[in-house]
Amino acid sequence: MSANQNKVAIVTGASRGIGAAIAERLGKDGFTVIVNYAGNAAAAEDVIRKIEQAGGKAVTAQADVADADAVRHMFDGAQATFGGVDVLVNNAGIMRLATLADSDDALFDQQVAINLKGSFNTLREAAKRLREGGRIINLSSSVVGLYQPTYAAYAATKAGVEAITHVLSKELRGRNITVNAIAPGPTATALFLDSKPQAVIDNLAKLAPLERLGQPEDIAAAVSFLAGPDGGWINGQVLRANGGII
Numbered sequence: 086m087s088a089n090q091n092k093v094a095i096v097t098g099a100s101r102g103i104g105a106a107i108a109e110r111l112g113k114d115g116f117t118v119i120v121n122y123a124g125n126a127a128a129a130e131d132v133i134r135k136i137e138q139a140g141g142k143a144v145t146a147q148a149d150v151a152d153a154d155a156v157r158h159m160f161d162g163a164q165a166t167f168g169g170v171d172v173l174v175n176n177a178g179i180m181r182l183a184t185l186a187d188s189d190d191a192l193f194d195q196q197v198a199i200n201l202k203g204s205f206n207t208l209r210e211a212a213k214r215l216r217e218g219g220r221i222i223n224l225s226s227s228v229v230g231l232y233q234p235t236y237a238a239y240a241a242t243k244a245g246v247e248a249i250t251h252v253l254s255k256e257l258r259g260r261n262i263t264v265n266a267i268a269p270g271p272t273a274t275a276l277f278l279d280s281k282p283q284a285v286i287d288n289l290a291k292l293a294p295l296e297r298l299g300q301p302e303d304i305a306a307a308v309s310f311l312a313g314p315d316g317g318w319i320n321g322q323v324l325r326a327n328g329g330i331i
């Protein structure tokens with residue numbers, strides 16, 4: 086029997102992209118998966134079907150992570166249905182790019198609300214409720230380090246997520262809960278691919294010594310390691326999963 090059997094994982098933003106791959110991987114690893122999404126119910130149901138077809142167990146949970154009450158209700162639901170939560174993967178996020186000179190208030194406010202406050206909301210619940218031996222994995226980005234032009238607000242939210250990762254790993258002393266972040270490089274999802282010219286995509290794909298874009302499954306494999314038994318001694322770290330881009 087898998088060491089993860091009877092464990093419950095919430096994956097935020099799991100209807101598409103990296104989150105969907107993480108949900109499917111954790112389902113295969115034996116976790117019962119709560120597939121959170123914001124608005125795309127059909128895509129979330131599709132992820133559930135794939136997990137079930139592979140022999141796993143999953144349910145959907147609609148909640149805007151920027152809404153603290155909605156996040157609280159999602160954890161309440163998990164507790165009522167499954168008795169508790171063991172793993173939180175804080176994956177929900179958006180990216181809006183512009184130079185500072187061209188950035189409007191909405192660009193800044195939306196990214197702070199979802200990427201930073203959204204992570205704060207879920208981490209606060211996890212800090213109160215995660216069962217002994219639990220795991221928290223936050224999605225940062227390798228733009229924290231690369232710091233390319235146009236990424237100021239996005240990178241700032243992810244730098245904040247990394248800061249909270251370090252602080253929370255210390256606050257949870259004594260409960261055998263690890264808190265880590267994974268910082269992907271360019272990964273082939275809508276968030277990265279949408280509204281970029283093909284030449285820019287090709288150029289970014291060649292930057293890493295491994296000379297390709299990351300795939301959602303590459304990131305899911307790193308999450309699987311941190312969430313599973315072999316990742317138990319890794320705590321308070323940021324793991325850059327990016328093919329060596331930085």
Ligand SMILES: NC(=O)c1ccc[n+]([C@@H]2O[C@H](COP(=O)([O-])OP(=O)(O)OC[C@H]3O[C@@H](n4cnc5c(N)ncnc54)[C@H](OP(=O)(O)O)[C@@H]3O)[C@@H](O)[C@H]2O)c1
Nearest residue numbers: 098100101102103123124125150177178226272274276277
């Ligand atoms: N792709 C990359 O190159 C890359 C690189 C580094 C880091 N990351 C990080 O990895 C994470 C996943 O990115 P991705 O590329 O997979 O993005 P994506 O393909 O755009 O998918 C985003 C997911 O987040 C959900 N979401 C958005 N706003 C939400 C909210 N307010 N509440 C709950 N869920 C919400 C979406 O749900 P709906 O379907 O319901 O809209 C969707 O499931 C993000 O944190 C991103 O910053 C991505």
